[in-house]
Amino acid sequence: MKSRDGSDLWPFFEPSSVAVFGSLRDGMGLGYTLIKNILDFGFTGRLYPVNPSYNEVLGMKTYPAVSEIADPVDLAVVMTPPPTVPTIIEQCAQKGVKAVVIVSENFADAGGEGARLQQQLVDITTQNVIRIMGPNTVGVFNAANGFTTIPYPFGYNKIRKGCIAYCSQTGIVLPECQPLEDRAYPVSKMCDVGNKCDVNEVDLLNYLADDPETRVVAIHLEDVKDGRSFMKAARRLAAGKPLFVLKTARSAAGARASASHTGSLAVNDRIYGDAIRQAGAIRVSTWQEFWDIPKVFAYYPLPPGNRIAVISHSGGAGVMATDLVEESGLAIAKYSDATLTRLANLSPRLAKNPIDLGPPLSVVEDPMSMQEEVILAVFNDDNVDCATIVLYVGTMAPTSYIVEMFDRILKRVSKPITVWFYGTKLPLVEEVSRQLEELGIATFTDQETAVKALGALVRYSKFRRDLE
Amino acid sequence: MKSRDGSDLWPFFEPSSVAVFGSLRDGMGLGYTLIKNILDFGFTGRLYPVNPSYNEVLGMKTYPAVSEIADPVDLAVVMTPPPTVPTIIEQCAQKGVKAVVIVSENFADAGGEGARLQQQLVDITTQNVIRIMGPNTVGVFNAANGFTTIPYPFGYNKIRKGCIAYCSQTGIVLPECQPLEDRAYPVSKMCDVGNKCDVNEVDLLNYLADDPETRVVAIHLEDVKDGRSFMKAARRLAAGKPLFVLKTARSAAGARASASHTGSLAVNDRIYGDAIRQAGAIRVSTWQEFWDIPKVFAYYPLPPGNRIAVISHSGGAGVMATDLVEESGLAIAKYSDATLTRLANLSPRLAKNPIDLGPPLSVVEDPMSMQEEVILAVFNDDNVDCATIVLYVGTMAPTSYIVEMFDRILKRVSKPITVWFYGTKLPLVEEVSRQLEELGIATFTDQETAVKALGALVRYSKFRRDLE
Numbered sequence: 001m002k003s004r005d006g007s008d009l010w011p012f013f014e015p016s017s018v019a020v021f022g023s024l025r026d027g028m029g030l031g032y033t034l035i036k037n038i039l040d041f042g043f044t045g046r047l048y049p050v051n052p053s054y055n056e057v058l059g060m061k062t063y064p065a066v067s068e069i070a071d072p073v074d075l076a077v078v079m080t081p082p083p084t085v086p087t088i089i090e091q092c093a094q095k096g097v098k099a100v101v102i103v104s105e106n107f108a109d110a111g112g113e114g115a116r117l118q119q120q121l122v123d124i125t126t127q128n129v130i131r132i133m134g135p136n137t138v139g140v141f142n143a144a145n146g147f148t149t150i151p152y153p154f155g156y157n158k159i160r161k162g163c164i165a166y167c168s169q170t171g172i173v174l175p176e177c178q179p180l181e182d183r184a185y186p187v188s189k190m191c192d193v194g195n196k197c198d199v200n201e202v203d204l205l206n207y208l209a210d211d212p213e214t215r216v217v218a219i220h221l222e223d224v225k226d227g228r229s230f231m232k233a234a235r236r237l238a239a240g241k242p243l244f245v246l247k248t249a250r251s252a253a254g255a256r257a258s259a260s261h262t263g264s265l266a267v268n269d270r271i272y273g274d275a276i277r278q279a280g281a282i283r284v285s286t287w288q289e290f291w292d293i294p295k296v297f298a299y300y301p302l303p304p305g306n307r308i309a310v311i312s313h314s315g316g317a318g319v320m321a322t323d324l325v326e327e328s329g330l331a332i333a334k335y336s337d338a339t340l341t342r343l344a345n346l347s348p349r350l351a352k353n354p355i356d357l358g359p360p361l362s363v364v365e366d367p368m369s370m371q372e373e374v375i376l377a378v379f380n381d382d383n384v385d386c387a388t389i390v391l392y393v394g395t396m397a398p399t400s401y402i403v404e405m406f407d408r409i410l411k412r413v414s415k416p417i418t419v420w421f422y423g424t425k426l427p428l429v430e431e432v433s434r435q436l437e438e439l440g441i442a443t444f445t446d447q448e449t450a451v452k453a454l455g456a457l458v459r460y461s462k463f464r465r466d467l468e
Numbered sequence: 469m470k471s472r473d474g475s476d477l478w479p480f481f482e483p484s485s486v487a488v489f490g491s492l493r494d495g496m497g498l499g500y501t502l503i504k505n506i507l508d509f510g511f512t513g514r515l516y517p518v519n520p521s522y523n524e525v526l527g528m529k530t531y532p533a534v535s536e537i538a539d540p541v542d543l544a545v546v547m548t549p550p551p552t553v554p555t556i557i558e559q560c561a562q563k564g565v566k567a568v569v570i571v572s573e574n575f576a577d578a579g580g581e582g583a584r585l586q587q588q589l590v591d592i593t594t595q596n597v598i599r600i601m602g603p604n605t606v607g608v609f610n611a612a613n614g615f616t617t618i619p620y621p622f623g624y625n626k627i628r629k630g631c632i633a634y635c636s637q638t639g640i641v642l643p644e645c646q647p648l649e650d651r652a653y654p655v656s657k658m659c660d661v662g663n664k665c666d667v668n669e670v671d672l673l674n675y676l677a678d679d680p681e682t683r684v685v686a687i688h689l690e691d692v693k694d695g696r697s698f699m700k701a702a703r704r705l706a707a708g709k710p711l712f713v714l715k716t717a718r719s720a721a722g723a724r725a726s727a728s729h730t731g732s733l734a735v736n737d738r739i740y741g742d743a744i745r746q747a748g749a750i751r752v753s754t755w756q757e758f759w760d761i762p763k764v765f766a767y768y769p770l771p772p773g774n775r776i777a778v779i780s781h782s783g784g785a786g787v788m789a790t791d792l793v794e795e796s797g798l799a800i801a802k803y804s805d806a807t808l809t810r811l812a813n814l815s816p817r818l819a820k821n822p823i824d825l826g827p828p829l830s831v832v833e834d835p836m837s838m839q840e841e842v843i844l845a846v847f848n849d850d851n852v853d854c855a856t857i858v859l860y861v862g863t864m865a866p867t868s869y870i871v872e873m874f875d876r877i878l879k880r881v882s883k884p885i886t887v888w889f890y891g892t893k894l895p896l897v898e899e900v901s902r903q904l905e906e907l908g909i910a911t912f913t914d915q916e917t918a919v920k921a922l923g924a925l926v927r928y929s930k931f932r933r934d935l936e
Binding site: 105106109110153154168169170171172173175176177178179180181182183220222248249250251252253254257258286287288310314315316317318319320322323325326327332349354358359362392394395422423424425426427429430445446447448 | 573574577578621622636637638639640641643644645646647648649650651688690716717718719720721722725726754755756778782783784785786787788790791793794795800817822826827830860862863890891892893894895897898913914915916
């Protein structure tokens with residue numbers, strides 16, 4: 001019986017020695033690509049390619065079988081045809097390999113013979129201490145030590161190091177599918193648990209609860225193997241770190257579809273909703289929320305209250321943000337008299353919340369400095385807990401100025417702030433957003449998520465205060 | 469009393485002669501920029517700059533006052549300081565100018581003296597046949613004749629001509645704020661009604677109901693001036709063309725914010741919701757839905773039923789799409805036996821809905837042709853009314869191939885289809901999406917809207933059938 005407390009998951013993320021089983025075909029084979037990825041990514045542990053058809057790959061000696069490796073092996077990554085996998089895992093168990101990632105698919109996900117093969121894997125891991133991740137997974141990605149088991153080419157070293165762990169039971173979360181570099185998501189670890197024949201969400205949550213590199217966890221799930229253990233693990237994690245859950249396969253048809261691609265079964269969605277809430281975790285409902293809401297928790301301190309300032313270049317967008325404020329459980333902040341005076345001195349039309357910057361900026365000599373003064377006046381108000389800002393970016397509001405302004409603001413105030421940019425040129429919008437992310441300002445591709453994220457932060461802040 | 473039937477709105481969109489009031493300062497003044505925009509955009513009517521301080525601008529004679537123009541003037545565009553505006557409008561009325569766009573702000577939107585000035589404008593238009601759009605508006609944009617009243621620089625000729633009218637009571641809808649070119653939105657007309665001292669949503673809906681260039685209408689509203697007239701106009705339009713309404717200022721705080729930037733007052737949001745539904749219009753709830761859902765109505769015929777095919781490169785994304793299918797009132801299509809056989813012959817794992825293309829494509833010699841065969845097999849099935857497709861774009865799935873594939877598919881089947889691309893490189897995702905839009909395939913930046921759009925199309929299709 002495994003402990004499920006996460007303590008034996010370290011070989012997946014922090015192995016000292018890794019055996020790779022798979023095709024070593026030059027430039028093409030999954031084993032070849034994985035070894036190249038690991039080397040490029042800067043991993044400093046030992047690598048052992050295992051393949052009886054080769055003597056050498058990428059300047060490394062290859063081994064005909066895992067038993068031929070003299071040194072201890074922490075992790076094996078297996079990318080061979082399904083019928084060969086159980087024997088390989090048995091040999092790994094005999095060798096004392098601590099953990100295995102099985103990338104190969106066509107197990108329970110394919111049904112029939114595949115399901116029978118997966119049961120063999122379950123039997124092996126039940127009878128041995130060896131832990132198995134997968135099958136049908138791309139495994140792990142660890143920004144801290146430059147290790148990954150993902151056998152697809154990608155510039156893994158370009159991913160921004162950060163404190164968010166993004167986990168999933170499907171491959172679409174992997175760096176090879178998502179704009180991690182273009183959006184500068186701050187990542188600590190990533191993990192795809194695949195068919196979950198052994199390692200599942202419970203192990204993972206327990207491991208991440210204790211991981212010093214990870215301060216925020218976002219997990220995508222189609223099913224949960226053991227509801228009671230999940231609740232316990234989620235509650236433990238959420239008490240110390242914000243936990244986001246994107247639970248899909250919500251509908252009956254979605255659950256059937258899930259069963260046919262990961263071999264899992266689903267239960268009534270309301271049960272999941274209640275469990276997630278009771279655990280103190282935060283349920284997100286879209287792919288975009290899954291990626292973007294955790295950033296706010298990674299960048300900012302928890303706010304003491306729910307009073308928000310809304311600042312916009314467009315009166316219409318300010319109104320939209322204000323609707324979302326009420327719908328997200330936030331309250332429009334009432335500025336102090338000192339702030340109102342400071343704003344009114346800049347322009348009488350500015351002394352309110354939401355602030356429509358458009359008309360006042362259009363009639364002053366130096367709109368950029370007025371904008372900065374407004375944002376600082378509002379941020380420094382003790383009646384303001386957080387802010388959402390809607391800004392135009394384009395020829396009349398250059399990227400460099402915006403980035404420098406936020407850099408100066410961040411040096412003076414640290415309150416949660418979300419920004420939604422609009423403009424005619426998507427590359428400009430994306431560039432300014434990426435640069436702000438690198439500063440530590442959370443940007444969003446839509447206004448709804450920009451405001452919802454702050455609502456979630458305020459609710460989690462209250463949850464944590466109530467725990468104390 | 470104005471007729472409000474839209475018949476006198478043509479001078480705003482299709483004037484033969486236009487007088488421009490505003491600063492003619494070289495390269496800077498709003499009047500100068502507007503005249504340059506109109507010339508660059510290809511407008512072939514007559515232009516009369518009116519400004520006593522100049523004799524000539526951009527090679528054109530200027531006039532000290534509108535009364536000095538010998539020819540008839542259909543439209544005046546006024547961008548002068550608020551206190552000068554009422555006199556200019558009176559002179560325009562005396563000259564017999566049919567319509568005026570007042571771009572100038574600081575009227576009811578600023579309160580106080582501004583509100584008093586706006587009342588003067590109301591009095592003038594009540595006592596004369598002249599129609600006023602604004603104040604506090606950028607006015608109109610007409611892709612068909614190359615005419616606009618927007619006094620901000622932008623490559624207006626780069627906007628794709630199409631059949632969707634996007635209207636708003638705020639400037640953020642204008643081409644100078646939105647990625648119209650990068651996303652290739654198919655636009656017929658745009659209009660910002662601003663403070664609505666005269667022309668309002670009722671006039672506009674009635675005008676667009678009869679506009680042959682417009683087949684789909686999307687309107688953003690913060691308030692409605694006359695509920696009964698709005699219902700009548702919305703019902704008339706929706707009976708012939710799909711009408712989308714983004715009603716903001718939904719919350720009490722949002723309504724107060726709206727009042728302070730457009731001088732309008734709001735009522736209980738539920739009343740709006742009921743009115744929009746009863747009129748047969750479609751309420752959209754986000755800015756992204758406002759822009760993206762109408763495209764589906766512009767590109768495709770109305771489907772006879774709600775049976776959808778889901779095809780994805782990712783099993784996980786297929787499950788998410790399937791959840792959204794049920795939530796959008798669609799039903800997962802049951803393929804015919806012939807289709808199931810055709811799919812099973814390609815790979816046994818393909819003979820289902822949703823289809824997870826990932827595993828089968830990863831093991832065949834020519835994944836691109838298999839993908840195209842799958843899509844065609846499904847599209848040709850009489851049990852399929854529409855489809856949503858999730859595709860990876862990147863080095864392993866080049867843009868050119870994807871675009872050529874959809875071009876071939878469109879030549880053989882015309883059923884509604886929405887596509888959501890994912891990948892590591894945002895510029896690639898945006899480029900392939902833009903190219904597909906130009907072919908007439910609706911693409912989306914998020915999966916939720918991609919599926920919701922088809923749900924809206926199916927509901928509107930039923931609404932139109934029920935009218936017959």
